[in-house]
Amino acid sequence: MKLLAILSTLAAIGAALPASAATDANRCTAFVDVSVVQTDHPAIQAHRTVVVRGDRIAQNLPSSAAIAARCARIDGHGRFLIPGLTDSHVHLFGYARGGEGDPVTEGAVLRMLVANGVTTAVVMEGSPATLRVRDAIRSGRLVGPTLYSAGLLFQAPDTGALPGRRTFQTPDEVRREIEDEKRQGYDFVKVHGAMPPETFAALLATARREGLPVVGHVPDNLGIDASLSGGQKMIAHVESYLQTYFEFHRKLPTDPAEIDAMVRDVAGRTARAGVYVQPTLSVFRQIITQVADADALLERPEMRLMPRVAIQDWLPDRNVYLHNWSYSNLDYFKAQYRVMQRLVRGLRDAGVPLLVGTDNMAPMQLPGFALRDEMEQLQEAGLTPFEVLQAATATSARFLGRQDRSGAVRAGYDADLVLLEANPLDDVSNVFRQAGVMLHGRWSSEADLQHELWRQAPGR
Numbered sequence: 001m002k003l004l005a006i007l008s009t010l011a012a013i014g015a016a017l018p019a020s021a022a023t024d025a026n027r028c029t030a031f032v033d034v035s036v037v038q039t040d041h042p043a044i045q046a047h048r049t050v051v052v053r054g055d056r057i058a059q060n061l062p063s064s065a066a067i068a069a070r071c072a073r074i075d076g077h078g079r080f081l082i083p084g085l086t087d088s089h090v091h092l093f094g095y096a097r098g099g100e101g102d103p104v105t106e107g108a109v110l111r112m113l114v115a116n117g118v119t120t121a122v123v124m125e126g127s128p129a130t131l132r133v134r135d136a137i138r139s140g141r142l143v144g145p146t147l148y149s150a151g152l153l154f155q156a157p158d159t160g161a162l163p164g165r166r167t168f169q170t171p172d173e174v175r176r177e178i179e180d181e182k183r184q185g186y187d188f189v190k191v192h193g194a195m196p197p198e199t200f201a202a203l204l205a206t207a208r209r210e211g212l213p214v215v216g217h218v219p220d221n222l223g224i225d226a227s228l229s230g231g232q233k234m235i236a237h238v239e240s241y242l243q244t245y246f247e248f249h250r251k252l253p254t255d256p257a258e259i260d261a262m263v264r265d266v267a268g269r270t271a272r273a274g275v276y277v278q279p280t281l282s283v284f285r286q287i288i289t290q291v292a293d294a295d296a297l298l299e300r301p302e303m304r305l306m307p308r309v310a311i312q313d314w315l316p317d318r319n320v321y322l323h324n325w326s327y328s329n330l331d332y333f334k335a336q337y338r339v340m341q342r343l344v345r346g347l348r349d350a351g352v353p354l355l356v357g358t359d360n361m362a363p364m365q366l367p368g369f370a371l372r373d374e375m376e377q378l379q380e381a382g383l384t385p386f387e388v389l390q391a392a393t394a395t396s397a398r399f400l401g402r403q404d405r406s407g408a409v410r411a412g413y414d415a416d417l418v419l420l421e422a423n424p425l426d427d428v429s430n431v432f433r434q435a436g437v438m439l440h441g442r443w444s445s446e447a448d449l450q451h452e453l454w455r456q457a458p459g460r
Contacts (some may be wrong), residue, residue: 007100028068028071030071032049034081035047035048037389037424039082039409048060057410057413057415058075059411082418082420083413083416084418084438086121086356087118087394088234089236089355091109092106092130108306108458116432117371118368119416119440122357123149124215124236125152131184131185149188151181152166152184153193154189155168155192168195169199186212189212192217194222196297216232217235218232218240224244224248228270228273233276235278237278237359239284240339246259252339263346267346268350268374277347277355278354279344279347279354283378291325294322348383353395355396357374357386385426385430393406418431
């Protein structure tokens with residue numbers, strides 16, 4: 001019944017479609033005379049016609065090439081075509097409520113992601129409800145980004161676990177849960193907090209045996225080497241490096257030379273371990289911003305897109321960040337953020353594959369809109385616009401094992417595309433000057449996306 005309720009809330013972006021329509025191989029669309037942005041190296045293919053049939057890219061041709069008369073034409077002149085974006089750290093439900101939420105929230109999150117060009121997303125705390133949404137999208141019964149999902153948060157009791165979450169203390173407990181999550185069909189195992197060393201070792205071994213990559217935080221009590229040497233596939237939050245390396249057993253260093261040496265050391269070790277890193281700079285800076293002035297963030301027009309039930313925990317009297325962070329410590333938080341920016345540059349310099357993730361639904365992190373914040377802050381940290389775009393497309397596809405079918409505008413690849421009004425290699429903010437989004441081969445203009453987004457705004 002819950003899935004039916006979700007389907008009924010979604011129209012246009014997030015509408016129920018017949019499975020046959022979602023994969024209609026006879027549907028043809030052509031982006032005519034468009035500039036195609038490469039994602040394997042910083043270059044533009046000018047004057048191209050990209051033909052889409054069904055849910056796949058069929059051809060990438062010179063614009064002078066003839067195309068079938070029945071193809072719907074989209075004017076690409078002066079515009080730029082990129083692959084759809086991946087947000088590698090999303091939540092579908094109210095952050096403080098965990099994996100279960102309400103259909104209105106789910107529908108709003110899906111619409112907001114797609115309207116901002118997100119065509120693939122990794123849910124970092126899942127539930128059976130998440131799997132139902134994921135599978136409905138994959139089967140064509142529901143329109144939304146292609147979803148991948150971790151299961152429960154793995155963390156030990158009495159370590160600051162979020163309210164209402166299960167906790168895990170012994171190796172046997174984590175073994176049983178991971179085996180069960182494999183049977184249910186989750187895609188990842190997510191580490192969230194502290195854990196006894198023997199329990200974390202059992203988690204890594206069981207996940208490896210079951211073929212589930214381990215992602216998430218570094219266990220607070222074990223230090224960075226536990227994740228780097230244990231086979232963890234992805235570390236979420238460069239803030240994890242603060243807690244388990246820079247500040248492990250001591251205060252944050254202040255000497256620039258010492259910080260630089262530490263960055264080179266840990267970035268090099270991360271590269272050698274083959275670990276992906278998802279910086280999530282925006283959620284940390286968002287905390288700093290809301291500690292300084294939460295009311296200004298709550299007054300943003302986009303807040304009206306969120307259901308009231310989803311943002312009630314963002315209000316000052318219930319906001320966990322405002323309760324745990326103090327205005328008097330803002331200077332220290334800003335110093336931490338500067339180290340995080342330096343680390344992002346160091347990870348890039350060392351060749352560590354970086355992902356773009358937002359941790360949306362954390363207080364004030366709006367789905368889709370937070371992706372712009374994250375990509376702009378990665379550029380501010382020192383990445384080039386191409387490097388940021390690559391992190392959100394080709395590198396994300398490789399992380400998900402989809403590099404042979406997504407992350408590039410190439411024949412045979414998924415028809416998940418974003419048409420832009422300006423060159424994203426000039427400035428990453430141009431990624432969000434969108435003319436429209438193609439999701440699974442279905443085109444929606446920017447005007448249509450915005451109309452549906454605001455027409456269905458729960459808080460309007």
